[in-house]
Amino acid sequence: MSKNTLKIGMAQIAPVWLNKEKTIEKVKASINDATNKNCELVVFSEGLLPGYPFWLSLTNASEFDSKIQKEIHAHYLRASIQIDKGDLDGICQMAAQNKIAVYLGIIERAQNRGGHSLYCSLVYINQNGQIKSVHRKLQPTYEERLSWSPGDGNGLVVHDLPPFTVGGLNCWENWMPLARTALYGQGENLHIAVWPGSVNNTKDITRFIAKESRSFVVSVSSIMRASDFPKETPHLDLILNNAPDVLANGGSCIAGPDGQWVVPPVENNEEIICAEIDYNRVLEERQNFDACGHYSRPDITRLTVDRKRQQVVDYLD
Numbered sequence: 001m002s003k004n005t006l007k008i009g010m011a012q013i014a015p016v017w018l019n020k021e022k023t024i025e026k027v028k029a030s031i032n033d034a035t036n037k038n039c040e041l042v043v044f045s046e047g048l049l050p051g052y053p054f055w056l057s058l059t060n061a062s063e064f065d066s067k068i069q070k071e072i073h074a075h076y077l078r079a080s081i082q083i084d085k086g087d088l089d090g091i092c093q094m095a096a097q098n099k100i101a102v103y104l105g106i107i108e109r110a111q112n113r114g115g116h117s118l119y120c121s122l123v124y125i126n127q128n129g130q131i132k133s134v135h136r137k138l139q140p141t142y143e144e145r146l147s148w149s150p151g152d153g154n155g156l157v158v159h160d161l162p163p164f165t166v167g168g169l170n171c172w173e174n175w176m177p178l179a180r181t182a183l184y185g186q187g188e189n190l191h192i193a194v195w196p197g198s199v200n201n202t203k204d205i206t207r208f209i210a211k212e213s214r215s216f217v218v219s220v221s222s223i224m225r226a227s228d229f230p231k232e233t234p235h236l237d238l239i240l241n242n243a244p245d246v247l248a249n250g251g252s253c254i255a256g257p258d259g260q261w262v263v264p265p266v267e268n269n270e271e272i273i274c275a276e277i278d279y280n281r282v283l284e285e286r287q288n289f290d291a292c293g294h295y296s297r298p299d300i301t302r303l304t305v306d307r308k309r310q311q312v313v314d315y316l317d
Contacts, residue, residue, distance in 0.1 A: 003163050004280055006190070009034030009042040010252040010273040012266060014223040017051040017230055018079040020087070024049065027104065028094050033272045035098040040127070041161060042272070045194050045222035045252075046105040046171050047120050050079040052196040054224065056143040058242040059235065071234045073147065080118055081106040083134065088123065096129025101161055103168055103220075105194045107148075108134065112311045117149045122168050122194055124159055133157050137170040138179060152310040158186040163279040164216075168192030174205055180213070182305045185292040189215045189257075189282045197221040197248025199265045211259035214285040216277050219255075223270045224248035257285035 011030040016022035027049060034042035046052065053076065055061065061069055081087045088106075095102050101124070108121040120137040135155020140148040156179065158167040167183035167190075174180070174193045183191065191209055195201045202219040210217040224247040226240055233239065246268070254262040254275050263275050289295050 005276050005278050006041060006161065006164055007037075007039045007274060007276045008218055008254070009037060009039035010218065010220045010254070010263075011042055011044045012221060012223060012250045012252040012273060013044070013048070013270050014225065014228045014248075015048050015051040017224070017228055018075060018233060019230060020050045020079045020081065023051070024087075024090060027091055030272060031091070031094050031098060031100060031102065034274075035100050037272060037274050039100060039272075039274055041101045041103070041166070043103040043192055043194065043218055043220040044105055045220050046122070046196050047107050048222050049081055049104060049106045051107075052222070052224065052248070053144065053147045054243070054247050055235075055239045056146050059238050061143060061146045068235050068238065069146075075234050076107070076147065077109065077116065077118065079107075080109045082109045082111065082115070083123075083131070084111045088125075088131065092125055092129040092131065094129075095125045095127065099127045101125065101127045101166075103192050103194065105170065108136065110136070112309065113149070114312075118147060119151050120144070120148045120170055121151070122155065122170050122192075124166075124168065126159065126161075132159055135168065135170070138173055138176070141172045153182070153305055153307045154309040156182045156305055156307055158183055158188045161190070164190040164277075164282075166190040166192060168194065171195050171201070174209060178303055180209065181292065181303050184213055185303065188213070189279070190277070191215050191217045193217060193219045195219060195221040195251070197224055197250055199249060199251030199267050202251040202253055203265050206253050207255045207259045207261070210255035210257060213291060214257045214289055215282060216257060216262070217255045220252045221250050222248050223250050223268070257281050
């Protein structure tokens with residue numbers, strides 16, 4: 001009989017904010033922790049490595065040509081992840097050693113776009129330690145556009161993780177019906193939604209996507225407290241002057257294909273939250289609704305998705 005369940009770990013942790021090396025070590029420790037709990041997939045939050053740009057809403061980030069904003073942004077660039085230069089190699093090796101798949105939110109310096117702009121990317125690493133997709137957030141949200149660049153459709157793909165087919169989106173992308181449909185149409189039945197960290201984001205959309213897609217939906221958020229900002233952060237006094245004690249309270253959760261909670265939102269705790277999910281529940285709930293299957297009308301409405309990796313220069317040599 002084929003395998004019917006999958007055990008998932010949700011890594012609701014705080015980064016060592018804008019410290020790439022120390023946050024990587026914390027990610028590795030969480031992978032080990034999830035492995036010890038017999039998880040087959042571990043999921044980390046949006047932009048966890050090396051951290052979400054919380055300063056944008058705290059320091060008048062829209063002020064043009066501000067020396068303060070330039071200095072903080074330069075610090076962010078230096079801390080960001082360059083996949084082509086091997087920044088994720090150690091995490092990939094650990095995934096392979098532990099035979100565990102990983103979804104990891106990173107801030108990516110994209111070499112194919114010149115290497116000096118940032119993308120909010122969701123990386124999937126399979127159980128053999130191979131990076132199988134890097135999904136750059138299609139549209140940064142509101143003040144995020146002061147720091148992150150808009151991505152492309154290259155990462156709108158799904159992956160086999162028996163017995164499931166898994167895909168994922170970043171934060172408010174999960175509110176975009178066409179982005180969701182791009183994954184549903186490839187057979188997704190385990191949806192990963194990553195967030196910077198707020199139960200206000202996860203408590204409604206997680207269950208909604210589950211009911212719409214008749215899939216399991218895993219939402220993972222981070223923890224961030226004012227005390228988590230390292231002392232070496234540029235203009236830390238200015239950031240903390242307007243920062244609440246808790247900037248991200250978690251809210252990681254799992255909803256089943258009927259929209260009911262498997263794991264209700266967990267607030268404030270920094271931990272690996274585990275649950276085992278049963279593929280048969282997907283098959284049961286698809287009996288009366290399947291958004292891209294028997295309940296669709298492709299003769300009337302269809303979606304076209306461009307999955308080419310965007311770049312400015314094509315080199316012919």
